[in-house]
Amino acid sequence: MSTARVRHALPGDLDRVAELAAEHAAYEKATPPAPGLADRLARLLFGPEPSRLRCLVAELPDGRLAGYATCAPELSTWDGAEYLHMDCLYLSATERGLGLGPLFMEALRAEARALGLTEIQWQTPAWNEGAIRFYDRLGATSKPKLRYSLPAEPPR
Secondary structure, X not given: OOOOEEEEOOHHHHHHHHHHHHHHHHHOOOOOOOOOHHHHHHHXXXXXXXXXXXXXXXXXXXXXXXXXXXXXXXXXXXXXXXXXXXXXXXXXXHHOOOOHHHHHHHHHHHHHHHOOOOOEEOOOOOOOHHHHHHHHHHOOOOOOOOOOOOXXXXXX
16 A cells, blocks of 8 residues: 555545545444534635644545544643644545555645644544554554533523
């Protein structure tokens, strides 16, 4: 898979990224993204005032996109420093085991370095044993925590 590459997403990639995000949500047994994800990502990544979000894609030699990773700089109060938060890393089921994961992680490390950041942080479901083995092989360390979310608007 030496000719596959990980690169920054382009506007024309976003329909496929949205498809991959829907696959990712199904894999994690989560609610699928709302319709219009590609348009929302386009505004965040390429709009007149792009956000801090970054999106990387794995492109196979035939031009197909096999996966995506998203990340953004975040803050750690305890460390008094910024780090790169990897929000998503997903490879299509048929493309796992081809060496794309390490390519993504090296691209994420390069992204962190380019931003002057010294650490990448992320989370994965406790049941995702394949991802846990992969991250452990990289030498990453984990911290047991629960992730919560709360709507900004209280229920009526």
